[in-house]
Amino acid sequence: MVKEKFRFYAFWLCLICIIVFVIQVVLPGFTEFFLLNSSAISNFEVWRFLTSIFLHGSVIHLMYNLFALALFGSILEKFVGGKKFLFVFFVSGILANLIAVNFYSASLGASGAIYGILGCLVILKPLMIVWAFGFPMPMFIAGILWVAGSVLGIFVPREVGDIAHLSGMAAGFLFGFIFRVMSKKKYERRETIRFNEPDMRRWEERYILRS
Numbered sequence: 001m002v003k004e005k006f007r008f009y010a011f012w013l014c015l016i017c018i019i020v021f022v023i024q025v026v027l028p029g030f031t032e033f034f035l036l037n038s039s040a041i042s043n044f045e046v047w048r049f050l051t052s053i054f055l056h057g058s059v060i061h062l063m064y065n066l067f068a069l070a071l072f073g074s075i076l077e078k079f080v081g082g083k084k085f086l087f088v089f090f091v092s093g094i095l096a097n098l099i100a101v102n103f104y105s106a107s108l109g110a111s112g113a114i115y116g117i118l119g120c121l122v123i124l125k126p127l128m129i130v131w132a133f134g135f136p137m138p139m140f141i142a143g144i145l146w147v148a149g150s151v152l153g154i155f156v157p158r159e160v161g162d163i164a165h166l167s168g169m170a171a172g173f174l175f176g177f178i179f180r181v182m183s184k185k186k187y188e189r190r191e192t193i194r195f196n197e198p199d200m201r202r203w204e205e206r207y208i209l210r211s
Contacts (some may be wrong), residue, residue: 004081010073013089014066017110020054021062031055036097037106049101053093055108065110072117072130079124080179085117092116092171100164107161112168118146119172124179143169 024031036052039045056062077085096112121128122143132142147169153162 004083006078007082008074009077009082009086010070013073013110014070017054017056017062017066017069021056021059024055031108035106035108036101036104038101040097040101049094049097050090052097052108053090053110053113056110057108061109065114068114069110069117072114072121075128076117076121076124080120084175084179088116088120088172088175089113092119092168092175095171096161096164096168099167100161103163104161107164109161111161112164115146115150115165115168116172116175118143119169120176120179121172123173123176 034048034051035055036048040048056065073085073089076088080088090113093110093113093116096115097107100107100112122139126138126140126143128139129136130139130142133145147166150162150165150169153160153165
């Protein structure tokens with residue numbers, strides 16, 4: 001089986017986010033037309049569930065997400081391949097938005113999709129050492145802290161979509177489990193030795209029954 005070529009999809013997504021942010025700054029009304037709000041449901045403006053992923057509210061918001069997306073996105077793409085990485089990113093982001101729209105008047109950002117990437121890595125590579133919260137730690141410990149921080153954030157008023165984060169993380173956990181099962185079954189099929197019945201009979205007659 002030919003290994004899928006690394007396509008740097010995480011970096012391409014980062015570039016899209018940067019371009020979109022520049023457009024947000026120079027084009028009035030652009031952000032309001034594409035962010036996630038009640039219009040996504042009431043006016044059936046379903047594109048907002050996707051487009052809001054690439055919008056950001058400030059340079060700091062953008063930089064934090066770019067760092068996480070470039071680093072952890074590239075790691076996930078290396079482990080699962082580009083197509084599965086993109087699947088995790090987009091599906092986690094959209095699912096997070098489908099839940100977030102019920103709790104926030106408006107939201108934007110790639111955090112839900114990025115938390116999906118993090119959740120997937122927690123399941124696939126739990127012992128991988130990462131730098132998080134200023135310390136090196138196993139991926140599963142970082143995952144616990146990320147979840148705990150978002151859970152606490154729900155009860156502390158702040159301008160952060162913690163529910164979207166948790167939703168994206170949950171989606172990532174699910175995809176991680178699916179990929180682990182798929183990988184295990186693929187490995188088991190590869191390790192299975194298959195024998196041709198007629199050849200086995202001839203081998204038995206020639207080398208065993210005559211001895």
